[in-house]
Structures are given as C-alpha cells and as structure tokens.
Amino acid sequence: MDATADTAAEISAEIAADTTGTLDEALQRLHASGPERLGRLTNHAPMAVEALAAHGHSGAVHRWLELYAPKLEEYPSAFESITGDDWREALGDPRRAADWIAYFGRELGERPWRDVLATWWPRLLPGMYGGSTHPVIRVGHAVRTLLTSEPGGATEPRVAELAHGLGYWAARHHPVTGIELLPHTHGGTAAAALDAVEPIPDRESGGFPARLGRVAGLPAWAAGVSDPDEAHRGLTELVRAATHRYATHGHGEETMLVHAATAPNAVLRALPALPRTLWAPSLHAAWTASAAVTSMYAPNAPVTYTAPGTFAPEEVFERALAHGDEHVIKFTDTALDVGDERALAAALRAIEISEPLT
Incomplete structure (x- = not known):
C-alpha cells in the first residue's frame, strides 16, 4: 500500500x-x-x-x-x-x-x-x-x-x-445472491466505483442482514481481474479508496462504514499466506463487501472535512487509543496501513464522530 x-x-x-x-x-x-x-x-x-x-x-x-x-x-x-x-x-x-x-x-x-x-x-x-x-x-x-x-x-x-x-x-457464513453487476462507466478507479454505488432503499431501517438483502446491484468494478498481481493492486487501491472516503461519508453510519475499508484490508493482509490462485477471487469478494456496505449505509450527501492539523501516524494512533472505541482503533490501524495524509485525516474523522469507550 x-x-x-x-x-x-x-x-x-x-x-x-x-x-x-x-x-x-x-x-x-x-x-x-x-x-x-x-x-x-x-x-x-x-x-x-x-x-x-x-x-x-x-x-x-x-x-x-x-x-x-x-x-x-x-x-x-x-x-x-x-x-x-x-x-x-x-x-x-x-x-x-x-x-x-x-x-x-x-x-x-x-x-x-x-x-x-x-x-x-x-x-x-x-x-x-x-x-x-x-x-x-x-x-x-x-x-x-x-x-x-x-x-x-x-x-x-x-x-x-x-x-x-x-x-x-x-x-456466521452467509453468502449473498441475486446482486446484479451493473455496467460501470464512471472511470476505472476504485474511488470512482464507490462513488457510483447506489444507496439501498429504506436506509433508515433494519440491521446488517436486512439491509444486505436489499442490495440489488453493484458496479462491476474489477470483475474481469484474473491476474494475481493485478488483484493485489486492486485490493490495495480499494482499501485506500474506502479509507479516504470515510472522511467525507463516514457520518452516514460512523461504525458500520468502517467496514467498507477494514473488511477488504483483512483480505489484503491474508494474501501473502494464500496461494496466488485465490487472490483474484478474494478481490471480487472484498469488492462486493466494501461496495455493499457503502450502499447500505450511504449518507444523503457527503461533507467537506479538513483535519485539525497535521499529525504523524503514531500520534494519530495514540489519539485512537485514548478514544478507545474498538472500531476506531481498527480503522486507524487500516489507515496507518494506507499511510498517506488523507488516510490519517479519515482516522481523525472517525475519532471525531464516534462514541468513545468509557
């Protein structure tokens, strides 16, 4: 990354x-x-x-x-x-x-x-x-x-x-079925594909399983990827895009939208221990997870977010630890994997809008 x-x-x-x-x-x-x-x-x-x-x-x-x-x-x-x-x-x-x-x-x-x-x-x-x-x-x-x-x-x-x-x-094994892969004409990047995800209807009701059942279609980003190295690059890009996106969209549901980044990052972390033949299927499953979470908890509109200063990665993690919320800690862990300024800003946003552990 x-x-x-x-x-x-x-x-x-x-x-x-x-x-x-x-x-x-x-x-x-x-x-x-x-x-x-x-x-x-x-x-x-x-x-x-x-x-x-x-x-x-x-x-x-x-x-x-x-x-x-x-x-x-x-x-x-x-x-x-x-x-x-x-x-x-x-x-x-x-x-x-x-x-x-x-x-x-x-x-x-x-x-x-x-x-x-x-x-x-x-x-x-x-x-x-x-x-x-x-x-x-x-x-x-x-x-x-x-x-x-x-x-x-x-x-x-x-x-x-x-x-x-x-x-x-x-x-807890739970496959998803019936999700249509929609033509993606908004650019080839993961960020553009996440922007193209349509919110599910009735976003104000139901827990994760019920909302997941209302996801009918997702952009067909990375559907044609079969090369392992390309799959690794795609997962890296997806984690980066989902992490960055949290800064402007995390208020849709500050806890659940963390998983749009942490789930694909978990898959990315596992790749070095897996046969390369499993890398492309892993990308496809991770995209479905990230895009589905994006669809299920999308806010009505993004916000502009500016971090309250410039902080070193270790300082951001110390802030996450002081906050204490488990999702904030794990999301900050992923943001440090990404490692750029926008990712650190997203972690600071999570700290700002999430309920601390007390």
Whole structure:
C-alpha cells in the first residue's frame, strides 16, 4: 500500500518483539469468551489488542481490556462435534460456533496453519458477509500476527486465535445472491466505483442482514481481474479508496462504514499466506463487501472535512487509543496501513464522530 516497507517492517518487529508476552496473554484471556454477545454483536477485543500490539502499545492492552470487559460474554456451549464428512451441514449455523472453533483447533493441531487456511479460504470466502464481515476481519488480524511470527514459529495462543477466527467465520457464513453487476462507466478507479454505488432503499431501517438483502446491484468494478498481481493492486487501491472516503461519508453510519475499508484490508493482509490462485477471487469478494456496505449505509450527501492539523501516524494512533472505541482503533490501524495524509485525516474523522469507550 502507500505505507513504506520500513513501516511494514516496524509493525512486524513490534508484534514479533512482544517479549513480555502481553499479546499472547491477552489472547489466552479472550479465548475464554465467545465470539459474540447478545446473540448478534461481535467481540472485537481480539482484533483490537492485536492492533495495539502491532503499533507498539502492548503496555496498554490489559488496561484497554478492563474497559472492554463488560462487553464480553461466556464461551458458548458445544452442540455436536463437526467432522470432515459433515461440515457442510454445520456451515452458517451460529449455534455451532463452539463446535467450529473446536474443529479448527484440531485441524491446526495436525496441519500447518497455512495449509488449513488455504483449504478453507475458498470454502469460506463466498460467505464473508456474515457477522457484518467481522469474522474475516478477525482472521485478517490473526494472519498478520502469524506472518510476523515467522520464521521463528507461531505461539499456541496465536494459532488458537486463527482457530477462533475461522470458526466464527464458518458459524456466521452467509453468502449473498441475486446482486446484479451493473455496467460501470464512471472511470476505472476504485474511488470512482464507490462513488457510483447506489444507496439501498429504506436506509433508515433494519440491521446488517436486512439491509444486505436489499442490495440489488453493484458496479462491476474489477470483475474481469484474473491476474494475481493485478488483484493485489486492486485490493490495495480499494482499501485506500474506502479509507479516504470515510472522511467525507463516514457520518452516514460512523461504525458500520468502517467496514467498507477494514473488511477488504483483512483480505489484503491474508494474501501473502494464500496461494496466488485465490487472490483474484478474494478481490471480487472484498469488492462486493466494501461496495455493499457503502450502499447500505450511504449518507444523503457527503461533507467537506479538513483535519485539525497535521499529525504523524503514531500520534494519530495514540489519539485512537485514548478514544478507545474498538472500531476506531481498527480503522486507524487500516489507515496507518494506507499511510498517506488523507488516510490519517479519515482516522481523525472517525475519532471525531464516534462514541468513545468509557
């Protein structure tokens, strides 16, 4: 992305150099909690603490978790063991979250994590829209941690976090059907394609699943991409465009529109661990997710936004940490991946319009 190679190396170094074991301790602590609360809201803590560690704030992880703790629920009960023969029957059944996590725990105990990811990515990718895209985002954070653990080897809590992410994704697996690919004549860029997305009718009612069901057509941006390198460039461009767009459109729904950027960025983070043959399908699924979220929560009109000054990336992240909201932290993490001034301004906008964690 626009972030320099040095910045990416610094993130890798921060996670790998977490010699205090804070991230692993936090993940172990969180694995006693379920992936959701109230039957529909996502547990964001594993993603947020990974972002804190990635940006050198391991010392704040447990303090942040104390604030977030009231949002955690007990681990769900098991239903019935999932096997390699009957997994299709359990796909998309949120009651089976514990069963799925246990299944992936066994798989990852027997096979290298990259092999498990490569097997299951194409199975799960069509259903990345379930759980408001949070499952794939959790997997993206887990994969980043595992990649930065190499070549020394991943710790058990980091492998377990991938099992939790994949299990949550399988339990909330939700494909979309019936979306028409519309001719796109407004320019070939991702930014132009997002501008061309038509809002769904009745945007004031319904949660994510209901709104998703009202998405009837999306611009056919990147539909013809099949080359892996072009797919990587397309995903990079999409994440940049969606991040920039938040500054002027985030007020449509300050929390949900974050996912137009963080969901495709999770996919982008996973690409280095995936076979190149999966890169183009990943771009197509990520575009559908980003464009659908844009359609579902579009404001009536954009606003002009000017950042309240110029800030270094680390200063912006410190502001996000002080704010505390989990979506703000994760969106700022993505904005720092993009790394340019407009992306940092978008992160500042998220801080400005979002409710802080108290």
